[in-house]
Amino acid sequence: MPDWVTIIIRSFILLVVLFFITKGLGKKQLSQMNIFEYITGIVIGSIVAMHAADTETNFFHALAALLVWFLIPLAVEFLSEKSKSFRNFVQGSSTVFIQDGKIMEDNLKKERFTTDELLEKLRSNNIYKASDVEFAVLEPSGSLNVMEKKENQPITAKVLGMKLPTEKEPQTVIMDGKTLMEPLANLSLNTNWLETELDKLNVSIENVFLGQADTDGQLTVDLYDDKIAVPAPSEKPLLLANLKKCQADLELFALATENQKAKQLYQTNSQKLQQAIDLVSAYLK
Template sequence: MSEHLEVVIRSILAFSILLIGTRILGKQTISQMTLFDFIAGISLGAITANLAFNLTIDIHHFLISFFIFILILFVTAYISMKSRKARKILAGDPTDIIQDGKILEENMRKMRYTLDYLNQQLREKDIFEVEEVLYAIVEPNGTLTVLKKPLFRSVTPKDLQLQPSEKGLPIELIMDGRVITKNLEEHDLSLEWLKEEVKKRNVEWDNVFYAVRSSNGFLYFDYYDDNIPFPVDKE
């Protein structure tokens, strides 16, 4: 067998082994990445790292291996776009771990997903009681998606039949004491108008550290001198 053919075979074999390994380890180990992204990152990272310092292997072997992985990734990405079944194989399916407020122990066991980790991810979503959860789903990238029970959901303007007045994004006008002229011009605001708003608040212009106009049109100012006798972050 020629060396080039051996590199091609080893590259395909390595990719297959990484795919099997990540499926065995489970979703919890890959955090924000899908299984496919995880494999791609490790594979290409390892190849390029060896290319940088492993001088005992011919450079053309590294290049062959690298481009074989690129080709595999390109082909598999294309197949994934065309086939839902392929996406399931490469990325996996979402997995329910709480359904109708009940923990599905068997699904957790299959993923090696512990109660400690479940509680941690719930706390990251400001949920400290499992009884608040109606559904919880582990997505293919390892994140937890939660639907609370109706009793524990936040009230929205729609629930109160209100019409929010927000339009667009907040506009930063002053940062670090410097006027952002571009933002003023893009929204037809003048420097004179901004100075007048500062004057209305009986504040010196040089004392303004940060200024932003919110999406509902209100202005927020933060000053260098906050008039806080004992700031909690003072060292």
């Protein structure tokens, strides 16, 4: 058999084996790696490259080496789950760079980080002044996690004492012009609903590249033809606007009538409707 055919066959087999090894080791291998995972990745890649191109090497030795380097990370992962000290030794531990707003210079030197590198890491977190940071820690993967000082943190609904509705993941109900039945069923919707919503938007399903529906039953679509403008969902804003109009009408009726009983009735219902609007406005915006 010619060498080039042998190389193709060996490369294909080793690629398949490497694929299943990576899949078996989990998604952590695909994200930011710690020290041991970095070393494992280099060794496995070197084994595949060397034995794929060199026809003089024993192919079964390559498979044996890959098996060993598949089992070693699994064993290390198992021991890491059982022992924190072993985990710290193999994967490394976090290092505090900024604590209580103060830069820990000794820790920077320990990790051989310069001031410029620290500032670069802060800028990657959209922070341009070190004095804005309350706490920063360098993770074993090399990423820097930062907590800004309280006065620099964005205002949230919790800080304002506002209660917001829970929001669940939207479901993709149309993809590449095809209806996806399972996501529709997850939202307790059907194809009749989908056809009705598409009719409202005046588009055909064949022209929809991507369609997503949320738990409130609002459909948003992206079309193949980018020149066609699709209106945004308006049911909830329209409902809120109608409620506000009704409340304003009740106030006007109360001002317009001379009948005290009717005036009182209009005012009472206006207040009740305003209370209802306050409760549901967060859901309808």
